[in-house]
Amino acid sequence: MILLSIETSCDETAVALVEATGDFPHAKYRVLGNGLLSQIDIHREFGGVFPAVAKREHAKALVPMLEKALREAGMLSEKEISLSEEIEKQLNILLEREPTLAELLIEFFKTHERPAINAIAVTNGPGLAPALWVGVNFARALSAHWNIPVIPVNHMEGHILSSVFEGDHLGTMHFPALALLISGGHTEFVLMRDFADYEKIGSTLDDAVGEAFDKTARMLGLPYPGGPEIARLAAHARAENLPPLLPPLPRPMLHTPDFNVSFSGLKTAVRTRVLDKELTDDEQAVVARDFEDAATEVLIKKATRALAHTNAQTLILGGGVTANTNIRNAFEALVAKEFPDINLHLPDRELSTDNAIMIALSGHARLAEASTNTENLVANGGLSL
Template sequence: MTKENIYILGIESSCDDTSAAILCDAKILSNVVASQKIHAEYGGVVPELASRAHQSNIVPVVHQALKEANITKNQLNGIAFTRGPGLMGSLLVGTSFAKSLAYGLEIPLIDVNHMQGHILAHFIEESGYKKPPFPFLAMTISGGHTQIVKVINYFEMEVIGETIDDAVGEAFDKSGKILGLGYPAGPQIDKLAQAGKPRAYQFTKPKVAGLDFSFSGLKTAILYFIQREEKVNPNFVKENLNDICASIQYTIIEILMDKLKLAVKQTGIKHIAIGGGVSANSGIRAALKSAEKKHDWTTYIPKFEYTTDNAAMIAIVGYLKYLQNDFSNFDVMASARLKI
């Protein structure tokens, strides 16, 4: 008797990207993302505008995901959605839509923690990408989160270090704002840094005990440094932009790698997986590959499209929960500060 395929619809709406994905067992058939460009005008995500855009985007995005996967909604076995953490207004759109569709189709509803999605994206069946063995350390780095997580199995995870203020993505974006770069600044800093000298300027790394992170002090140090230099030379940023970006990126990566080395030392775990939008940064990827050789680590970097917020990562968690009959009640509520 052949096993029937399990089709899961994943819905992600935690911030400013509306995404829907169709998964057949552990393989992604479609992964559609509608990004919201309007926030660039404001230098950051405006929650009210984000939730309105999700309302406009969610039906066409789900429709497109089904079309690309070449299935109908009646073939779905379950619907997985991001319950949190994230922006409350944005989460409510995805939660309400998922509930309504699951109820109408009379199929299971599966709530997913966004951060678990970033970690378990590594278990999507993807040619050329290896899966980390348990236990492993996951470093999730994005615009809203910076965490080191000890992953025992699919659903047993322990946060052993996290930011006490700004996330690493905020550090990139706020530094970019100081330099006059547009939003989001992270990819721009990465690109400019590749033509600059990483040790051109020294920035003090914050002293934070244990495995926790802090980035707000670095942002302040960069601001004061730029103000000081511009008093001497008003064209300082323009003339030295590549070197400044390279030095900022180098310092941020050093902070991340120092904590990761300490986490490996404390846990004895040498399998390291990264996830989240900032894991697309070329400098971080290069530092991890270097550490792999230098410290005998095995590193796992997901496919680029699974690093930023996307529904494929929500669908894979939904599939793993479906296999365990771990379903949600229809009175489940979105939670902006949901913990792993």
């Protein structure tokens, strides 16, 4: 079967076509086409993602990304097709919140044949509600016109499966498994007793770790997105063996017996070190390294406690912050030294940030939920696993 997947939860517009052969979780997968457009350059001037702008850009980019994915898959078939006034009216009603998208999609329908797609998977949460709605309504319009069932997908489940994905299949999973999801909007520990069986056992009490990276970068005068900039300066400080800050930055909640984390105190400590100061390049690098080390130590400590408590046989790291080299290396070292018998799954860096391939994997996992009745399909920015 072929799934069309759609991701618009934040600032990446992504559409993919993935062929699945066999049943989940033992299927073979083939990525037929993948269209992805990042809005980073647009949001850089705001120092972060501006929801109204993200919504506008998704509306402009979805049809081009659909065309790109179909073209890569060899499934883009041009043909003049007449749409009745009634059909155009229905599409305009479905996309009344996104008139730009309605105009582009109606033109696409008039010039292209229906592709041989079996199901549509779309992120309906969590994320930025205005951005999510664009993708959800796009999926509803495609479903209505092509009579293809839609599968609502939880974005965080997509990150979990993206981490387990090994190019054409899902890697070995032994349960119970522990997933640590770290991104700009989330930091949470999730216990998995099986696929689709989730229990959140810990989370951030304030800032997500990725948010803390971005805010620290902003305090240092670094451009958005801040994570890669912090990592770049931190690597310089390590390479030059620059002396640490004294006193050292705090590790909030490091010794609490739960699996929760907090990064607001660490962020505040950084602010007191840099406020109203002109830092040299090396001083900036030291702050970046010490911040990165503190955040990493907290994650490692809490993960160690959670692994021991849950007797997890698999550790999964998912989300955009997994692209951070220091964090990846720290978890690889942790497993090698303390938990050599568990399976560690890290996503390919290309799949660590938001993408539509992960949404296709989750859609395949939840194929039984596919329906052509999309009247009750809604975006939910606060959706939980």
